[in-house]
Amino acid sequence: xxxxxxxxxxxxxxxxxxxxxxxxxxxxxxxxxxxxxxxxxxxxxxxxxxxxxxxxxxxxxxxxxxxxxxxxxxxxxxxxxxxxxxxxxxxxxxxxxxxxxxxxxxxxxxxxxxxxxxxxxxxxxxxxxxxxxxxxxxxxxxxxxxxxxxxxxxxxxxxxxxxxxxxxxxxxxxxxxxxxxxxxxxxxxxxxxxxxxxx
Numbered sequence: 001x002x003x004x005x006x007x008x009x010x011x012x013x014x015x016x017x018x019x020x021x022x023x024x025x026x027x028x029x030x031x032x033x034x035x036x037x038x039x040x041x042x043x044x045x046x047x048x049x050x051x052x053x054x055x056x057x058x059x060x061x062x063x064x065x066x067x068x069x070x071x072x073x074x075x076x077x078x079x080x081x082x083x084x085x086x087x088x089x090x091x092x093x094x095x096x097x098x099x100x101x102x103x104x105x106x107x108x109x110x111x112x113x114x115x116x117x118x119x120x121x122x123x124x125x126x127x128x129x130x131x132x133x134x135x136x137x138x139x140x141x142x143x144x145x146x147x148x149x150x151x152x153x154x155x156x157x158x159x160x161x162x163x164x165x166x167x168x169x170x171x172x173x174x175x176x177x178x179x180x181x182x183x184x185x186x187x188x189x190x191x192x193x194x195x196x197x198x199x
Contacts, residue, residue: 012143015104019170021191046135046192047091048073056086058094058127062137066196067093079124092131096193099143100150105169106136106193107150109162125164134188136168140197 047055047070056077057063067076077085086092096106110125128134144150154161171191 012099012101012104015102016170016193019104021104021170021193046194047093050091050133050135050192052089052091052133054089055091055093056081056089056127056131057092058124060095060137062095062139062196063093066137079127083126083130086126086130089131091133091135092127092129092188093135093137094125094128096136096138097142098150098153099138099193099195100145100147101143102146103169105147105150105167106138108136108166108168110164111162125166128166128168129187132188133190133192135192135194137194137196140195143195 047067052074054075054077055067057067057079059079074090077089081089094108097109098107099105100107108125108128128136144153154165168187168191171187171189174186
């Protein structure tokens, strides 16, 4: 996380924890200004740590690259699976387009209105919504401090706006029914964000 200011990194960790996210830092980096993450081999360690048996991935090149480094232990499905296969998966892995540190929010996008894919845009958004657990890969260089800066990113690219922009702050939760808080109704019950410093 050394690519963005230490205070922003610390604020991101604090907000993510307040939102119910587990923040796991590589054991070689305690946080913010310490030695950088190992350049690649531990990027997807969380997937094996979670003990997932069936993992569905998005079609993003970064996701494919990171998952190629993971040695076995689970069945890897591509994003062309039907909804039932995704629902039965233990874990979905996709890429976050932007991270907003002031709220611990990740922003995910899928293809534009014409069906074309821009940079950091995925074809299949269900990978992040249907499995019980979602892991979002986020490049540290894609973390911005405020909502305004996240919106500005899309304002600069108005001609190629994605068809879907999803803002997620922690796991899915709702209190629609009798004001009782329920996790996982509109998305994953568990949300993990892996910040990749070297990408």
